Amino acid sequence: TNKTLLMLPGDGIGPEVFNQVRRVVDWMAKNRSINFDLKEGLVGGACYDVHKQAITDETMQDALDADAVLFGAVGGPQYDNVERHARPEAGLLRLRKEMDLFANLRPAVVFDALLDASTLKPEVIQGLDLMIVRELTSGVYFGEPRGMQDYNGVERCIDTQAYTKAEVERVAAVAFDLARKRNSRVHSVEKANVMETGIFWRKTVTELHASGGYQDIELAHMYADNCAMQLMKNPKQFDVIVTDNLFGDLLSDAAAMSTGSLGMLPSASLGAADENGQRKALYEPVHGSAPDIAGQDLANPSAMLLSFAMMLRYSFGLLKDADMVENAIQNVLKSGIRTGDIMAPGCTQVGTTGMGDAILAE
Amino acid sequence: TNKTLLMLPGDGIGPEVFNQVRRVVDWMAKNRSINFDLKEGLVGGACYDVHKQAITDETMQDALDADAVLFGAVGGPQYDNVERHARPEAGLLRLRKEMDLFANLRPAVVFDALLDASTLKPEVIQGLDLMIVRELTSGVYFGEPRGMQDYNGVERCIDTQAYTKAEVERVAAVAFDLARKRNSRVHSVEKANVMETGIFWRKTVTELHASGGYQDIELAHMYADNCAMQLMKNPKQFDVIVTDNLFGDLLSDAAAMSTGSLGMLPSASLGAADENGQRKALYEPVHGSAPDIAGQDLANPSAMLLSFAMMLRYSFGLLKDADMVENAIQNVLKSGIRTGDIMAPGCTQVGTTGMGDAILAE
Ligand SMILES: CC(C)[C@H](C(=O)O)[C@@H](O)C(=O)O
Numbered sequence: 170t171n172k173t174l175l176m177l178p179g180d181g182i183g184p185e186v187f188n189q190v191r192r193v194v195d196w197m198a199k200n201r202s203i204n205f206d207l208k209e210g211l212v213g214g215a216c217y218d219v220h221k222q223a224i225t226d227e228t229m230q231d232a233l234d235a236d237a238v239l240f241g242a243v244g245g246p247q248y249d250n251v252e253r254h255a256r257p258e259a260g261l262l263r264l265r266k267e268m269d270l271f272a273n274l275r276p277a278v279v280f281d282a283l284l285d286a287s288t289l290k291p292e293v294i295q296g297l298d299l300m301i302v303r304e305l306t307s308g309v310y311f312g313e314p315r316g317m318q319d320y321n322g323v324e325r326c327i328d329t330q331a332y333t334k335a336e337v338e339r340v341a342a343v344a345f346d347l348a349r350k351r352n353s354r355v356h357s358v359e360k361a362n363v364m365e366t367g368i369f370w371r372k373t374v375t376e377l378h379a380s381g382g383y384q385d386i387e388l389a390h391m392y393a394d395n396c397a398m399q400l401m402k403n404p405k406q407f408d409v410i411v412t413d414n415l416f417g418d419l420l421s422d423a424a425a426m427s428t429g430s431l432g433m434l435p436s437a438s439l440g441a442a443d444e445n446g447q448r449k450a451l452y453e454p455v456h457g458s459a460p461d462i463a464g465q466d467l468a469n470p471s472a473m474l475l476s477f478a479m480m481l482r483y484s485f486g487l488l489k490d491a492d493m494v495e496n497a498i499q500n501v502l503k504s505g506i507r508t509g510d511i512m513a514p515g516c517t518q519v520g521t522t523g524m525g526d527a528i529l530a531e
Numbered sequence: 532t533n534k535t536l537l538m539l540p541g542d543g544i545g546p547e548v549f550n551q552v553r554r555v556v557d558w559m560a561k562n563r564s565i566n567f568d569l570k571e572g573l574v575g576g577a578c579y580d581v582h583k584q585a586i587t588d589e590t591m592q593d594a595l596d597a598d599a600v601l602f603g604a605v606g607g608p609q610y611d612n613v614e615r616h617a618r619p620e621a622g623l624l625r626l627r628k629e630m631d632l633f634a635n636l637r638p639a640v641v642f643d644a645l646l647d648a649s650t651l652k653p654e655v656i657q658g659l660d661l662m663i664v665r666e667l668t669s670g671v672y673f674g675e676p677r678g679m680q681d682y683n684g685v686e687r688c689i690d691t692q693a694y695t696k697a698e699v700e701r702v703a704a705v706a707f708d709l710a711r712k713r714n715s716r717v718h719s720v721e722k723a724n725v726m727e728t729g730i731f732w733r734k735t736v737t738e739l740h741a742s743g744g745y746q747d748i749e750l751a752h753m754y755a756d757n758c759a760m761q762l763m764k765n766p767k768q769f770d771v772i773v774t775d776n777l778f779g780d781l782l783s784d785a786a787a788m789s790t791g792s793l794g795m796l797p798s799a800s801l802g803a804a805d806e807n808g809q810r811k812a813l814y815e816p817v818h819g820s821a822p823d824i825a826g827q828d829l830a831n832p833s834a835m836l837l838s839f840a841m842m843l844r845y846s847f848g849l850l851k852d853a854d855m856v857e858n859a860i861q862n863v864l865k866s867g868i869r870t871g872d873i874m875a876p877g878c879t880q881v882g883t884t885g886m887g888d889a890i891l892a893e
């Protein structure tokens with residue numbers, strides 16, 4: 170039986186970059202006999218326009234039933250004043266929470282051909298290959314209570330940063346396991362000098378490291394403010410970084426920007442492994458919906474296609490096919506074909522479809 | 532009557548860089564008839580070694596009584612296992628809280644002579660001059676409840692991110708007032724897309740902007756993750772950034788690192804203005820205690836001296852004298868005299884004292 174793949178293009182450039190995924194899916198079916206049962210759904214503003222909510226229960230159920238979810242991007246200025254619970258982001262947050270996608274894998278990789286795209290000096294980022302593992306279903310994003318409250322007679326607004334031991338352990342385990350397949354080094358990042366959850370995070374990660382069979386992994390602890398600096402000063406010192414939901418949001422974006430090519434970066438969000446080792450999973454490019462260039466055949470489809478490749482690798486164990494997609498993209502870059510976001514002197518500029526053509530040809 | 536100045540050198544390189552402040556204080560007394568009543572106290576590990584706490588009640592009282600506090604740096608590896616309430620940072624946090632220093636001003640300025648010190652490309656940072664105004668006495672740093680708790684039968688660890696309207700307003704007012712003396716642009720930074728306090732922060736700042744007489748200031752809102760990226764992509768787009776305690780911690784360090792010369796960056800932490808317009812204030816360099824180079828006459832005293840200059844300007848209205856200190860440092864840089872942290876080919880390397888000599892000579 171075929172695997173089910175739910176496609177959620179979303180808003181802005183999401184649908185455009187998805188068109189290129191469809192072409193690769195067709196190619197894989199024809200040339201590699203890889204067949205998916207494809208489903209498609211609305212999410213974000215696209216769903217709001219029709220249903221006045223950011224995702225329907227039906228699509229949510231499809232996501233829970235699917236073997237993997239491919240996600241484009243959500244959001245746009247026309248939704249700025251939509252009530253909070255129906256805003257485009259709410260669709261993404263609900264998917265994360267209900268699919269229990271607690272581990273967000275955000276690689277920051279510098280392609281040699283794109284070395285100059287970064288605002289950082291080439292020697293600082295050449296060969297950069299780090300992975301941020303961000304906790305994605307807890308922390309201040311979801312902690313209760315939240316909102317306005319009377320506290321000892323004072324009117325205040327609050328959010329609650331909350332973690333259980335199990336929540337920290339499971340994401341740390343993902344980081345240790347990943348590090349073992351990489352360079353066996355993990356930086357655990359928090360603010361243990363000022364936050365109780367920081368102390369708790371550090372202690373829990375340290376204990377798991379010692380007693381969970383991870384002594385072969387080198388573990389270091391770093392404060393989040395220092396990590397923000399180090400990502401600019403010397404990002405190559407890192408192999409795997411594991412951190413909470415909010416720090417992970419800022420730090421993974423900073424790491425992504427250090428590469429200079431957001432249009433090239435995929436991500437994976439993984440749930441717990443079932444008895445067969447299968448994890449619920451959602452794959453999405455790091456770039457947003459980029460409403461300013463939407464619908465103009467300008468967007469770079471690479472990050473979306475690399476997200477598809479991550480899916481082949483992590484959800485379906487199709488390592489060879491994942492490599493094929495990744496190598497095709499590398500080769501296209503080397504050949505000097507570029508979308509506008511990564512355009513450089515001497516290269517040939519193409520649009521979204523042109524980039525798709527070139528990648529398919531490779 | 533003379534103004535009282537409390538000096539808290541602290542740990543690591545703190546005492547060394549303070550020695551250079553003392554020389555400038557003496558010079559000012561002799562040549563500019565500026566006299567301070569100098570007090571000195573212990574803070575951080577230096578205080579812990581004697582009193583088993585990070586600051587004594589007596590020193591705390593001196594700080595509250597002083598017209599300004601000059602602070603060096605705290606911390607060192609020998610205090611890593613000290614109980615939380617007595618750790619070096621606790622002294623700093625207590626000073627902030629009890630002096631009610633709610634507005635932390637963190638300039639990020641690139642000196643032309645040090646353009647190459649940054650890991651960012653010169654064109655990205657040349658002429659950079661931005662100011663981060665960080666809320667410093669509330670938010671998740673101090674919010675209650677915090678620690679382990681049973682929540683509906685689940686054992687969890689929490690911190691509380693909490694803000695009142697007055698807390699947001701007063702720090703936003705500082706940012707608007709500062710912007711007016713600069714380029715009249717303020718970016719207010721939060722995560723209104725996921726945090727209740729983010730929505731509250733945005734709303735409060737927007738209302739104050741509209742009704743507080745700040746319509747001449749251009750106000751923009753930005754998510755904190757995007758701000759972390761923009762500080763790497765194009766920091767020159769910013770004039771003043773105002774943000775909460777935790778985001779401010781990460782973002783001000785990222786901004787500082789973008790300049791490439793932490794050893795050059797001062798900061799000011801200000802309280803509310805009294806009936807005479809005087810604010811409680813603490814001035815400290817951005818660099819930490821740098822235990823690895825402490826006691827070796829290697830530290831750059833510039834950030835400490837620029838903190839002293841900020842004090843002359845903000846606490847005592849001695850603009851001319853502040854300029855003198857700042858210009859002296861600029862001239863020394865131009866002349867090619869450098870400490871090790873900012874050393875460059877063709878320059879002359881000196882130590883802490885040598886740098887002090889050069890600055891005094893200028
Ligand atoms: C869209 C937004 C809710 C989201 C987040 O803050 O997690 C985004 O910034 C991300 O990192 O995926």
Ligand SMILES: CC(C)[C@H](C(=O)O)[C@@H](O)C(=O)O
Binds near residue numbers: 362363620623780
């Ligand atoms: C030392 C530490 C408690 C402090 C903070 O987190 O505020 C420091 O990082 C700072 O920015 O002054």
